[in-house]
Amino acid sequence: MTGDGLYDVLILGYGPVGATLANLLGQEGHRVAVAEMHPEVFDKPRAVNLDQEALRLFQRIGLAEQISHGCVPHYGTNFLGVDGELIKAIYSAPPPYPLGWPANLMFIQPEAERLLRERVETLDSVDVRLEHTAIAFEQTRDVVTVAFDTPSGARKVRARYLVGCDGANSPTREWMGAQQTDLGFSEHYVVVDAWITRDTPLPSRTTQYCYPDAPTSYVICSGKLRRWELKILPGESVDDYNDLGRIRARLAPFVEVDALKLWRSAVYHFNARVADTWRKGRAFLAGDAAHTMPPFLGQGLNSGLRDAANLSWRLSYVLRGKAGETLLESYQTERRPHILAVTEITKDLGKIVGETDPAKAACRDQRLRAEMAESGPVTVRQALIPPIAHGFLDKEGGILAGTLAPQPRVSRDGESHLLDDLTSGFSMVQLAPGDNLLAVTNDLETDSPAAFKCHDTECLLSGSMQDHGIKMMIVRPDGVIWSAGADPAEAIERLCAAFKKPVPEPCQ
Numbered sequence: 001m002t003g004d005g006l007y008d009v010l011i012l013g014y015g016p017v018g019a020t021l022a023n024l025l026g027q028e029g030h031r032v033a034v035a036e037m038h039p040e041v042f043d044k045p046r047a048v049n050l051d052q053e054a055l056r057l058f059q060r061i062g063l064a065e066q067i068s069h070g071c072v073p074h075y076g077t078n079f080l081g082v083d084g085e086l087i088k089a090i091y092s093a094p095p096p097y098p099l100g101w102p103a104n105l106m107f108i109q110p111e112a113e114r115l116l117r118e119r120v121e122t123l124d125s126v127d128v129r130l131e132h133t134a135i136a137f138e139q140t141r142d143v144v145t146v147a148f149d150t151p152s153g154a155r156k157v158r159a160r161y162l163v164g165c166d167g168a169n170s171p172t173r174e175w176m177g178a179q180q181t182d183l184g185f186s187e188h189y190v191v192v193d194a195w196i197t198r199d200t201p202l203p204s205r206t207t208q209y210c211y212p213d214a215p216t217s218y219v220i221c222s223g224k225l226r227r228w229e230l231k232i233l234p235g236e237s238v239d240d241y242n243d244l245g246r247i248r249a250r251l252a253p254f255v256e257v258d259a260l261k262l263w264r265s266a267v268y269h270f271n272a273r274v275a276d277t278w279r280k281g282r283a284f285l286a287g288d289a290a291h292t293m294p295p296f297l298g299q300g301l302n303s304g305l306r307d308a309a310n311l312s313w314r315l316s317y318v319l320r321g322k323a324g325e326t327l328l329e330s331y332q333t334e335r336r337p338h339i340l341a342v343t344e345i346t347k348d349l350g351k352i353v354g355e356t357d358p359a360k361a362a363c364r365d366q367r368l369r370a371e372m373a374e375s376g377p378v379t380v381r382q383a384l385i386p387p388i389a390h391g392f393l394d395k396e397g398g399i400l401a402g403t404l405a406p407q408p409r410v411s412r413d414g415e416s417h418l419l420d421d422l423t424s425g426f427s428m429v430q431l432a433p434g435d436n437l438l439a440v441t442n443d444l445e446t447d448s449p450a451a452f453k454c455h456d457t458e459c460l461l462s463g464s465m466q467d468h469g470i471k472m473m474i475v476r477p478d479g480v481i482w483s484a485g486a487d488p489a490e491a492i493e494r495l496c497a498a499f500k501k502p503v504p505e506p507c508q
C-alpha cells in the first residue's frame with residue numbers, strides 16, 4: 001500500500017475470479033487489496049470444468065501444472081432423446097492442443113481456489129482481508145472507498161480502482177446502479193455431488209438424459225467424483241428435495257445409489273443475466289457479478305476468468321501510465337457481446353436438456369437427429385466459443401484479429417518452453433527463414449522492444465500461420481491476436497499510433 005493508504009486496486013470478493021485477478025495484478029507489482037466476507041474458501045464445488053483458455057491463464061500465474069495435476073479430461077457429452085438414443089454429441093477437441101493445454105479438464109474447485117490463494121500469499125504487494133463484509137461504497141474523481149464490517153469493527157479501504165468480483169448478488173453491481181438484462185432462462189435444478197465407492201455401471205461420457213419426465217445431467221468429474229443435476233419438475237417445489245429419499249428416487253434410474261457416497265446436494269436457480277454496465281467511473285464488474293448463465297457448457301467460471309484476463313492487463317497498463325483511461329472502455333466492448341453469445345449457446349443446450357413437454361421433446365429429437373445427419377454427429381466444444389468481434393484490435397488486422405493466438409511448444413537455446421513463458425507485453429511473432437523458425441519481438445508498445453528466435457518444434461504456430469497465409473501476428477498480453485497479416489512494419493506503426501508513441505527502430 002502507498003504511504004497515503006491508497007491501493008492501486010481493491011478486489012471485492014475472493015472467489016476464483018477475484019483470486020485469479022489478485023494474482024495477475026499482484027505479480028505485476030501493483031498494490032492490491034482483496035476483501036472477502038467469509039473466513040475460508042467455500043468448500044463445495046460449483047464449477048467442475050476448466051477450459052484451455054483458463055489453463056493458459058493459470059500458466060501466466062505459474063499454477064497451470066499444479067491446478068491440472070490429477071484432473072481428468074472431459075470425455076465429451078452425449079445427449080439422449082426420449083427413446084434413450086443419441087440426439088446430439090459434443091466432444092472436446094483432441095490433441096494437438098492449439099493453446100498448449102488440454103481443451104477441457106475436470107477439476108475440483110475448492111482445491112484450485114486454495115492453490116490460487118496460496119499463490120497470492122507469496123505476493124508482497126497483495127493484502128488479503130478476510131471476514132470483511134462490504135457495506136457501503138463511494139467514489140470521487142480519483143478514489144473509490146469501500147466501508148466494511150469486520151469482527152474487529154468498521155474499516156475503510158481506499159483504492160484507485162475497484163473490481164467487484166463479488167458474485168451473482170454483487171453489492172458492487174447494485175451500488176453502481178447497473179441493471180441486468182434477463183436473457184430468458186429460469187430453471188431450478190438439484191445438484192448432487194457424490195463419490196463412487198465401488199465399481200458400478202455408468203456411462204463413459206457425460207450424459208444429458210433429455211427425458212421429459214425427468215431431465216437429468218450426469219457429469220464425469222475428477223477422480224471418483226460424479227455429479228447429477230436433476231431438474232425440479234412442474235408441480236414439485238424446491239423444498240421437496242430436502243428429503244434425501246426424493247433425491248435417491250430421482251437418481252435410481254441412472255445409477256446404483258448404494259455405490260455412492262453423497263458429498264453434497266444443493267438447489268440452484270439456473271438463470272441467464274448480463275449486467276448492462278460493467279464499469280462506472282473507477283469501479284468494474286467481473287465474473288458472476290457481471291454475468292450468470294446455466295452450466296450446460298461449463299462456461300460460467302471460464303468466462304469470469306476471461307474477464308480477469310481481459311481487465312488485468314488494461315488496469316496494469318493504465319496504472320503504469322503505458323496507456324490512457326480509454327483503454328479501460330474496451331473491456332465491456334469486448335467482453336459483453338462475447339458473454340451474450342456464449343450465454344445464448346448455453347441456454348439452447350439447457351432448453352434441449354430441460355424440455356418437459358413430451359410432444360415438444362419428440363419434435364426436438366427429430367430436429368436434432370436431422371442436424372446430426374446433415375452436419376455430422378460431432379460438435380467440437382471449443383468451436384462454440386466465438387472470437388472477440390470489436391474492441392482494442394487493429395482495424396486492419398485481418399480476420400484473425402480477435403481470435404486466440406496459438407501457443408506452441410518452442411525450443412530456445414536447447415530448452416523447451418511454452419511460448420507464453422517467453423513473451424511479454426504486446427509481442428510480435430514472425431515466420432523467420434529456416435526450419436519452423438519464429439522471430440519474436442516482445443514489449444512492442446514500449447521504448448525497449450526485445451527480440452529472440454526460437455523453433456516451433458511441432459509446427460503448431462508456424463503451420464497455422466502458413467495455412468492462413470500470414471507472415472506476422474501481434475499478440476496482446478491476454479493471448480488475443482491484435483493484428484495478423486503480411487506487413488510487420490505497417491502493423492507496428494498502427495500499434496504505436498494506438499499507444500500514441502513513436503515507432504521504434506527495428507530490432508536486430
Ligand SMILES: Cc1cc2nc3c(=O)[nH]c(=O)nc-3n(C[C@H](O)[C@H](O)[C@H](O)COP(=O)(O)OP(=O)(O)OC[C@H]3O[C@@H](n4cnc5c(N)ncnc54)[C@H](O)[C@@H]3O)c2cc1C
Binds near residue numbers: 012016018134289298
Ligand atoms: C451447479 C453449477 C455448476 C457449474 N459448473 C461450471 C463449470 O463446470 N464450469 C464453469 O466455468 N462454471 C461453472 N459454474 C459457474 C461457476 O461456478 C461460477 O461462474 C463461478 O464460481 C463464479 O466465480 P466468481 O469468483 O465470479 O464468484 P463467486 O465464486 O460467487 O465469488 C464471489 C465472492 O464474493 C464474496 N462477496 C459477496 N458479497 C460480498 C460482500 N458484501 N463483502 C465481501 N465479500 C463478498 C462472496 O463471499 C464470494 O466469496 C457452475 C455453477 C453452478 C451453480
